[in-house]
Every structure is written in structure tokens, then in C-alpha cells.
Amino acid sequence: MSDWIEVGKLDDIPQRGARCVNTPIGRIAVFRTATDEVYAIEDRCPHRGGPLSQGIVHGAQVTCPLHNWVFSLETGDAQGADEGAVRTFALKREGERILMDASIMLAVAAE
Amino acid sequence: MTEKLVVVGAGMASGRMLEHLFEANPDAFDVTLFGAEPRGNYNRIMLSPVLAGEKTYDEIVTHDANWYAENGVNCRFGETVTRIDRKAKVVFSGERETPYDKLVIATGSAPFIIPIAGKDLPGVMAFRDLDDVDAMAAAAGKPNAKAVVIGGGLLGLEAAAALRLRGMEVVVLHLMGHLMERQLDPAAGYLLQKELEGRGIKIHCKAQTKAVLGEERAEAVVLEDGTIYPADIVVMAVGIRPETRIAVDAGLYVERGIVVNDQMVSSDPDILAVGECVEHESICYGLVAPLYDMAKVAAKTLVKEDAAFRPVETATQLKVTGVNLYSAGDFAEGDDREEIVLRDGSAGIYKRLVLKENRILGAVLYGETADGSWFFNMLKKGTDVAEMRDTLIFGQAYQGGGQLDPMAAVAALPDDTEICGCNGVCKGKIVGTITEKGLTTLDAVRAHTKASNSCGTCTGLVEQLMRLTLGDTYNPAAVQPMCGCTDLGHDDVRRLIKAKGLKTIPAVMQELEWKTSCGCAKCRPALNYYLVADWPDEYADDYQSRFVNERVHANIQKDGTYSVVPRMWGGVTSSKELRAIADVVDKFNIPTVKVTGGQRIDMLGIQKEDLPAVWADLSKAGFVSGHAYAKGLRTVKTCVGSDWCRFGTQDSTGLGIRIEKFMWGSWTPAKVKMAVSGCPRNCAEATCKDVGVVCVDSGFEIHFAGAAGLDIKGTEVLGLVKTEDEALEVIVALVQMYREQARYLERIYKWAKRVGIEEIRRQIMEDTGKRKAFFDRFVFSQKFAQVDPWSERVSGKDKHEFKPMAELGFPQAAE
Numbered sequence: 001m002s003d004w005i006e007v008g009k010l011d012d013i014p015q016r017g018a019r020c021v022n023t024p025i026g027r028i029a030v031f032r033t034a035t036d037e038v039y040a041i042e043d044r045c046p047h048r049g050g051p052l053s054q055g056i057v058h059g060a061q062v063t064c065p066l067h068n069w070v071f072s073l074e075t076g077d078a079q080g081a082d083e084g085a086v087r088t089f090a091l092k093r094e095g096e097r098i099l100m101d102a103s104i105m106l107a108v109a110a111e
Numbered sequence: 112m113t114e115k116l117v118v119v120g121a122g123m124a125s126g127r128m129l130e131h132l133f134e135a136n137p138d139a140f141d142v143t144l145f146g147a148e149p150r151g152n153y154n155r156i157m158l159s160p161v162l163a164g165e166k167t168y169d170e171i172v173t174h175d176a177n178w179y180a181e182n183g184v185n186c187r188f189g190e191t192v193t194r195i196d197r198k199a200k201v202v203f204s205g206e207r208e209t210p211y212d213k214l215v216i217a218t219g220s221a222p223f224i225i226p227i228a229g230k231d232l233p234g235v236m237a238f239r240d241l242d243d244v245d246a247m248a249a250a251a252g253k254p255n256a257k258a259v260v261i262g263g264g265l266l267g268l269e270a271a272a273a274l275r276l277r278g279m280e281v282v283v284l285h286l287m288g289h290l291m292e293r294q295l296d297p298a299a300g301y302l303l304q305k306e307l308e309g310r311g312i313k314i315h316c317k318a319q320t321k322a323v324l325g326e327e328r329a330e331a332v333v334l335e336d337g338t339i340y341p342a343d344i345v346v347m348a349v350g351i352r353p354e355t356r357i358a359v360d361a362g363l364y365v366e367r368g369i370v371v372n373d374q375m376v377s378s379d380p381d382i383l384a385v386g387e388c389v390e391h392e393s394i395c396y397g398l399v400a401p402l403y404d405m406a407k408v409a410a411k412t413l414v415k416e417d418a419a420f421r422p423v424e425t426a427t428q429l430k431v432t433g434v435n436l437y438s439a440g441d442f443a444e445g446d447d448r449e450e451i452v453l454r455d456g457s458a459g460i461y462k463r464l465v466l467k468e469n470r471i472l473g474a475v476l477y478g479e480t481a482d483g484s485w486f487f488n489m490l491k492k493g494t495d496v497a498e499m500r501d502t503l504i505f506g507q508a509y510q511g512g513g514q515l516d517p518m519a520a521v522a523a524l525p526d527d528t529e530i531c532g533c534n535g536v537c538k539g540k541i542v543g544t545i546t547e548k549g550l551t552t553l554d555a556v557r558a559h560t561k562a563s564n565s566c567g568t569c570t571g572l573v574e575q576l577m578r579l580t581l582g583d584t585y586n587p588a589a590v591q592p593m594c595g596c597t598d599l600g601h602d603d604v605r606r607l608i609k610a611k612g613l614k615t616i617p618a619v620m621q622e623l624e625w626k627t628s629c630g631c632a633k634c635r636p637a638l639n640y641y642l643v644a645d646w647p648d649e650y651a652d653d654y655q656s657r658f659v660n661e662r663v664h665a666n667i668q669k670d671g672t673y674s675v676v677p678r679m680w681g682g683v684t685s686s687k688e689l690r691a692i693a694d695v696v697d698k699f700n701i702p703t704v705k706v707t708g709g710q711r712i713d714m715l716g717i718q719k720e721d722l723p724a725v726w727a728d729l730s731k732a733g734f735v736s737g738h739a740y741a742k743g744l745r746t747v748k749t750c751v752g753s754d755w756c757r758f759g760t761q762d763s764t765g766l767g768i769r770i771e772k773f774m775w776g777s778w779t780p781a782k783v784k785m786a787v788s789g790c791p792r793n794c795a796e797a798t799c800k801d802v803g804v805v806c807v808d809s810g811f812e813i814h815f816a817g818a819a820g821l822d823i824k825g826t827e828v829l830g831l832v833k834t835e836d837e838a839l840e841v842i843v844a845l846v847q848m849y850r851e852q853a854r855y856l857e858r859i860y861k862w863a864k865r866v867g868i869e870e871i872r873r874q875i876m877e878d879t880g881k882r883k884a885f886f887d888r889f890v891f892s893q894k895f896a897q898v899d900p901w902s903e904r905v906s907g908k909d910k911h912e913f914k915p916m917a918e919l920g921f922p923q924a925a926e
């Protein structure tokens with residue numbers, strides 16, 4: 001069962017930027033690329049916990065602000081020689097609205 | 112008895128549907144066609160050429176009176192259908208009732224009018240039908256007429272280009288960062304903007320329209336930032352929405368558009384819908400190709416044949432004569448996607464293909480669009496392109512063709528491009544001298560042309576020109592490219608930004624033929640700095656290309672909190688300042704307060720959300736940002752000097768404060784730290800700084816190029832000056848020279864090593880003209896840089912940085 005709830009509008013996020021959504025399971029970073037794709041990933045770098053939402057966004061990737069690991073926004077995987085991954089969350093766009101599947105939170109919380 | 116078919120809307124979709132219907136069975140229905148416009152169907156797409164004066168209305172009519180007569184269509188043009196009574200199966204046009212057995216709704220879309228003050232004034236119009244075109248053409252007839260077009264999408268730009276052709280002064284206001292953002296990526300948007308500006312159209316991106324001004328009629332448009340553009344007409348072309356009013360009133364199932372199934376039948380089995388008013392599988396279309404498919408299906412459904420509409424990919428082409436632009440499919444980036452980019456800076460060509468698993472997902476072509484349909488065809492078919500991948504981007508004609516040439520960018524430079532900034536030598540001169548004098552070595556070129564003879568920043572370019580002229584016999588020293596996105600090194604890029612007058616990141620990427628569409632975390636901050644340094648008044652700082660510290664004006668810590676370091680000019684403070692800091696520390700529960708190695712106070716462990724409030728309190732006490740995070744001026748350490756110290760020879764504290772107040776806020780290639788000591792005992796440690804001053808009885812000894820971080824290195828002496836004023840001028844000029852020449856992240860000592868201490872001394876100490884010019888350029892750039900970023904943010908700038916977008920609680924489990 002998905003449970004889509006609105007977390008913001010496209011224009012709330014600058015292009016090549018990110019905003020955070022605080023949730024009971026932790027902070028989630030919502031990214032917007034230069035071409036207006038949106039992605040959501042856990043706002044916590046698997047290396048040493050860097051806030052990925054604060055990194056530089058290029059293509060569909062983000063560079064962690066603490067030690068420059070690069071992550072794919074789509075798969076959550078670290079790129080290049082670094083190994084690790086962040087959790088990704090499903091997003092949906094309806095016009096300007098960005099929706100997140102809230103049911104995942106129950107699932108994660110139950111883990 | 113023949114069944115009665117009523118069609119509402121005499122536009123492109125219903126026109127095509129009737130053609131198919133009469134072809135399939137001319138006698139199946141008795142047809143009545145309503146049209147709100149006082150005319151039959153015409154090719155709406157061609158309104159742009161009509162507006163431009165390149166075509167007449169007669170040439171774009173698709174169905175004339177004869178056609179309607181021959182097919183026995185009962186025409187009701189100029190008559191708007193106001194209501195449908197589904198029970199009685201009649202439609203109302205005002206008082207008049209018309210019965211139907213089958214009804215087709217084909218009402219198209221309504222232009223979206225932004226709800227701002229003045230939107231209803233005469234002179235404000237949309238661009239949708241012939242009446243709009245007539246109104247615009249009439250306005251263009253007046254001498255010096257001005258138009259403001261709101262919307263930089265397909266429609267707005269076609270209107271703007273056409274009005275410009277008619278001699279109007281035209282401004283396009285566009286909300287987003289680049290034109291046609293739905294079809295184009297930023298690079299192609301940049302090329303398009305350049306082309307339109309070349310035709311005399313003013314383009315204003317990121318423009319938030321606030322209101323249309325005027326008493327009797329529209330006179331001007333005002334933006335949120337206060338900019339005002341005078342206007343005789345205002346054309347709103349910001350988008351369309353499906354025209355569904357009669358369907359909603361009749362209780363049909365309508366989401367964004369009238370929802371239909373694959374047979375184009377609405378929630379009422381006797382009512383069909385086609386065209387832009389329709390929503391199929393959550394998609395509404397705004398281009399004719401899919402509407403024609405709908406028309407075909409609807410005709411079949413009406414004559415009870417099987418047919419199904421399937422969603423299709425659409426391709427767009429901008430109809431502005433002389434502009435070649437093509438975009439199709441989905442060209443967003445993604446990680447399982449690869450892109451192939453081809454840029455030809457001199458010819459203004461940009462092509463980008465997005466592939467996934469060797470299949471084309473999207474294509475953007477600018478400048479040369481002949482291959483558009485070839486790519487589009489493979490996109491629709493899902494053709495596997497693995498075999499021709501390497502040459503795919505060159506197009507159909509080049510299959511089996513050549514490789515990208517890394518020297519292409521330099522080869523393409525016009526002869527009058529200035530290559531050596533120090534000595535003012537252009538490309539033509541260098542190439543000419545090499546050939547005339549038969550030069551074969553870099554030193555010979557330096558001797559004869561003076562190019563690359565001073566700071567050496569242009570050496571890479573000069574060598575590439577030698578390679579170009581001499582062929583493979585000349586082997587230039589390998590340049591370290593800036594990053595994987597380009598073959599050019601930092602120096603080449605810096606020179607070319609200046610020489611070609613490039614003023615935005617997309618401009619640099621296009622003209623210098625970047626290999627990626629969006630750059631990376633290495634090149635973007637560097638380019639942003641180069642542009643800030645080279646065009647201080649014109650360049651709009653791109654915050655998304657800055658490292659987080661410079662974006663939020665605080666230092667990120669290992670746990671994601673931030674530290675805040677206010678300026679403490681020359682390391683001097685007061686009880687009032689200390690008290691203010693103490694209050695802030697208490698109020699925000701700041702866990703650590705520390706005296707830094709730079710003679711000031713650091714507050715560590717502040718939550719990002721609290722930053723604006725912390726700054727607000729600090730600002731009230733008179734503090735500004737210490738830029739402890741910046742590639743910019745950091746600290747100017749001082750000692751107590753002649754004010755107190757028994758050995759002090761000059762007012763070292765005063766000079767340090769003066770320098771810091773003069774230079775704060777400036778961005779530099781890497782951080783710049785300074786110190787002023789009052790005597791050679793050197794308590795401020797001036798002899799290991801980027802720039803240092805050691806005061807002596809006879810004046811001020813200026814030092815530079817020291818290091819005490821990753822490397823340890825004593826400073827070099829630049830020279831001795833007599834007065835404080837001279838000391839300031841020398842220091843400022845030196846830093847400006849560094850700002851203009853160094854590579855991003857290169858500290859002064861590394862730059863000095865590359866350029867040569869002697870050369871710097873010559874330009875700053877000996878050539879007073881040069882020194883003055885450097886000084887003046889620094890002063891000019893400070894006009895735009897010396898703004899306290901903290902107070903700016905306290906007053907609301909970049910609010911989004913400091914607040915989460917949403918707070919979610921646990922979702923309620925569904926019952």
C-alpha cells in the first residue's frame with residue numbers, strides 16, 4: 001500500500017539543490033536536478049554521517065560536503081572507488097507538487 | 112434515420128476527426144459543428160508565421176466553406192456551447208437547444224492568465240487564436256511600440272520573435288533560470304537566449320512578474336524586484352489548461368482534462384472527447400501529433416470499428432525562422448543513463464543524447480537539427496544503438512565518421528581573440544609570427560611575440576596554437592585538465608573566459624565545449640569563482656556551484672552542525688562585543704567557544720536552523736561575517752605595535768584593521784591570510800602568511816608567499832614602501848593580480864612559484880601603471896562584494912537554505 005503525501009512544491013527547491021524533510025525515521029533529503037528531476041535519499045552519508053543535502057549537485061549525483069564521496073541520487077550507491085549506499089525513497093510528481101510515499105516510514109520504523 | 116452527431120469546438124483535433132469520419136462513412140451521421148471562434152478550422156500552429164507576417168490567414172485555413180458544404184456539415188461558427196443536458200441529450204448554445212445522439216467535445220485549451228493586478232487591462236492578451244494575432248499586429252503598427260511577453264516557452268518565444276520582426280521593442284520575462292526549460296537543458300537554453308538577444312529581443316530570466324501597471328490600458332509591467340518595463344501590449348504565454356468547463360458542469364469525470372478511455376469515450380458512453388481538453392492515462396497533450404492519433408481513434412469509435420489510442424512520445428521544434436532547435440523525449444539525467452554531448456562553440460552547435468541501456472531516451476539538438484527525426488525515430492522504436500555508439504552523435508550522414516578533436520576549441524577562435532592578457536597579444540599575431548619567422552620553440556615565440564612572456568597563464572593556449580600551426584612536429588607539454596568534464600586546463604579556461612567574454616557557467620560550458628551537461632563538483636566551483644572575479648558587476652553568483660560553507664556562510668562540522676566566526680578587526684575587541692558574544696552563546700546554548708589561531712572567537716556546534724537567528728543577534732551588536740569558511744579574505748592578524756609596545760615602530764594594529772576593512776568580502780582563488788607586525792620581532796607571525804607586513808623605522812616591508820599549513824615556507828620580500836597608503840596600494844594590487852591569474856584552490860605561494868617572484872615584483876613594484884590598474888579593478892569589484900552575507904540572510908535571502916521543507920509525523924495506517 002502506498003500512501004502519497006505532499007512534501008512540497010518543485011519551486012521550494014532550487015535547481016541543482018536540495019531541501020530536507022524531517023520525518024520520524026530521520027532526515028530525508030529531496031533533490032532537484034538541473035533538468036527538474038526529483039529524488040529523495042536519506043540525509044546521512046554512510047561514510048561518517050555527512051548531511052548529503054548540503055552537497056553540490058551535478059547531474060543526478062551529489063558530492064558529500066564532508067569528504068567528497070559521490071552518490072547516485074537514483075540508486076543511492078557510492079560512485080567510483082568508494083563503497084557504500086544510502087537508502088532511497090520513492091517520490092512522485094504531480095505537476096508542481098512533490099509527493100513522498102509515507103507508508104515506507106511505517107515499514108522502516110517497524111524494521 | 113441517421114444519427115445526430117454534435118461536435119463542440121471547431122479546432123485542429125475535431126477537424127481531423129471529421130476528415131477521418133467522412134472518409135470511413137460519409138452518411139453515418141448528421142453533423143452539427145459548434146465553434147466559439149467566428150470562423151472554421153485553420154492550422155493554429157501556423158499562427159506564429161502569420162503574426163510574423165510570413166504567411167496570411169488564407170494560407171493556413173484547412174477547411175473552407177466549400178469543404179463544410181460538400182460534407183453537409185451544419186456549421187455554427189461564432190456560437191459557444193454553454194451547457195450539456197445529458198439526460199435530455201441536448202446541448203445549449205445560449206437559449207438555443209440542439210439534440211444529439213453522439214457528442215464529441217473538442218474544446219482545446221484556455222490560455223493561463225496569471226492572477227496579478229492589471230491582468231484585465233486592455234492591451235493584455237494571450238496568444239491562442241486569430242483574434243489575438245490581429246490585436247497584436249494592430250499594436251505593432253504604431254511607431255516605437257513596445258511589447259512585454261510573459262513566458263519564455265515555445266509560445267512566448269514565437270510571439271516575441273514575430274513581434275520583433277514587426278519592428279516592436281520586445282522584452283521576454285521568464286520565471287525560470289533558462290528559456291524553454293521544459294524542452295531544453297541549460298546549455299541549449301543559453302544558445303537560444305544568445306540567438307534571440309542577437310535579434311534585439313531582451314530576455315529577463317528569473318523574472319517574477321508582480322503586476323501590469325496602467326490606468327486606462329496596460330502601460331508597463333513591474334517585477335517583484337522593482338524592475339519596470341514599459342509596454343503597449345502585454346502578451347501572456349505562460350501555459351495552457353484544458354478547457355473543460357462544460358464537461359465539469361455536465362458532471363463528466365474530469366481530472367486535469369476530460370478523462371477518456373483508449374476509445375476516446377468519456378465517462379458517458381455517448382460522449383467522446385478529443386484534443387487538448389482530454390486526459391488519457393493521466394497525460395494531457397499540448398502538441399498536435401498525439402491529437403491527430405486521437406482524432407483517428409475517435410472517428411473509428413463513432414463508426415463502431417475497433418481502435419485504441421496509445422500514449423506517444425512527442426517532439427518539439429521552435430518555429431522561429433533561422434533558429435534550429437529540436438527536442439524530443441526525456442532528457443533528464445539519471446544514473447543508469449548515459450549522455451553523449453557534442454558542442455561546437457564557434458558554430459553554435461549543441462547536441463545531447465540521453466541513452467539508457469543503449470537505447471535513445473531523449474535528444475536535444477541546437478543549431479543543427481537535420482538529424483532530429485532520425486534520432487526521434489530510433490527513440491520511438493527503441494533501436495539498440497550499441498553498434499554505432501561512438502559516432503551516433505555525428506548523425507546519420509557520419510556513420511563510420513571521425514573522432515572529437517581536443518584542439519577544436521582553440522582552432523575555432525577568431526584571429527582577434529586576445530591570448531596573452533599581460534602583453535595584449537592576439538591569436539592572429541601569434542600564428543602569423545610562427546609562420547613568418549619559422550618559429551619552432553616556445554621560447555622563440557615568447558621572444559618574438561611577447562605572448563606567454565609575463566605571468567605565463569596563457570602558456571597552454573600558446574602551445575596549442577603552435578601545435579595547430581606546426582602540426583604534430585610540435586609537442587606541447589601536457590596540460591592537466593581541470594577535471595573530467597573538459598580537456599582544457601585552468602589557465603586556458605581563465606584566459607578564454609576573458610578573451611571570449613563568457614559570463615555564465617552554461618556559456619563557458621558551451622563555448623569551451625564541455626563534455627558533460629552539468630559539470631561536476633570540481634569544475635563548477637572553479638568556474639563560479641573565475642566568473643565572479645572577472646565580471647564582478649555582471650555575473651550573477653551561482654550559489655548552487657559553491658561548497659556548502661560558502662553557500663550558508665558558516666563552517667560545516669563533522670556532525671552536520673555549523674561554526675560561526677565573526678570578524679574581529681585586526682584581532683581587537685571590546686567589552687561590548689565580548690558581552691554580545693556571551694549573550695548569543697547563552698541564548699542559543701552554543702556548546703563550545705574557542706579562540707582561534709586567527710585572533711578571533713569561534714562559536715561551534717550551532718544547528719543550521721538557528722544560524723539566521725544567531726546572526727541577527729550578532730549583527731545587532733555590529734558584527735559581520737568573518738568569512739572563516741571562504742576562499743576569500745580571512746584574517747589580518749596584528750600585534751599591538753607603536754600604540755603600546757616599547758619596540759613598536761609603526762601603528763601595526765591600525766594598519767591591519769585598515770587592510771581588513773578595505774579588503775573583507777572579496778573572493779579569492781584560495782583563502783588569503785595576512786598579518787602586520789610592528790617590528791622585526793614579528794609577534795603577529797607575518798613572515799609565514801599569504802601576505803605580511805613587517806614594520807620598520809623607515810616604513811613597511813611587504814612580504815608575501817609564505818605558508819604555514821600543509822607546507823611551511825617563509826615569505827619572500829616584495830619591497831619596502833614609505834607610507835601606509837603605499838603599503839595598502841601594493842597589497843591590494845598584489846592580491847588583485849593573484850585573483851586574476853591563479854588557479855582555483857591555488858594559494859599565493861604556489862601561484863608565485865609558478866609565475867615567478869621577479870615577474871610579480873616587476874608588475875607590482877616597478878610598473879606603477881599596472882599597479883594602479885590592479886588596485887582600481889579591486890576597488891571596483893569590492894563595490895559588489897562588500898555586502899555582509901549574514902545581514903543579507905537575516906533579512907530573508909536564501910530562506911530555503913535554513914528551513915526544512917516539511918515535517919512529517921507518522922502516517923496514519925489506513926483502516
Ligand code: SRM
Pocket residue numbers: 666667668674676705706707708709710711713739745746784818819820821822858
Ligand atoms: C578555527 C581554526 C582552528 C582554531 O581553532 O584556531 C581553524 C579551523 C579549520 N581550519 Fe585552519 N583553522 C584556523 C587557523 C588556521 C591557521 C593559522 C592561522 O590562520 O593563522 C592555519 C595555517 C595557515 C594557513 O592558512 O595555511 C590553518 C591551516 C588550515 C589548512 C591548511 C591550508 C594550506 O593550504 O596549507 C586547512 C585545510 C584547507 O584549507 O584546505 C584548514 C582548514 C580548516 C577547517 C576549515 C577545516 C575544514 O575544512 O572544515 C577548520 C574549520 C573549523 C571551523 O569550523 O571553524 N586550516 N588554519 C582557525 C581559524 C582561524 C580564523 O580565525 O579564521
Ligand SMILES: Cc1cc2nc3c(=O)[nH]c(=O)nc-3n(C[C@H](O)[C@H](O)[C@H](O)COP(=O)(O)OP(=O)(O)OC[C@H]3O[C@@H](n4cnc5c(N)ncnc54)[C@H](O)[C@@H]3O)c2cc1C
Pocket residue numbers: 119120121122123124125145146147148155156157158159190191192193217218219220238239240266269354357385386387388396397398399400402428430
Ligand atoms: C501560436 C501557437 C503555435 C503552436 N505551435 C505548435 C507546434 O509548432 N506544434 C504543435 O504540435 N502544436 C502547436 N501548437 C498547439 C496546437 O495548435 C494545439 O495542440 C492544437 O490546436 C489543439 O487542438 P484542439 O482541437 O484540441 O484545440 P483547438 O485547436 O484550440 O480548438 C478548440 C476550439 O474549440 C473552441 N471552443 C472552446 N470551447 C468552446 C465551446 N464551449 N463552444 C464552442 N467552441 C468552443 C475554441 O474556440 C477553439 O476554436 C501551437 C499553438 C499555438 C496557439
Ligand code: SF4
Pocket residue numbers: none
Ligand atoms: S588542525 Fe585545523 S583542520 Fe586539523 S583538526 Fe585542527 S582545526 Fe581541523
Ligand code: FES
Pocket residue numbers: 045046047048049050064065066067068069
Ligand atoms: S561523511 Fe560523507 S564523505 Fe565522509
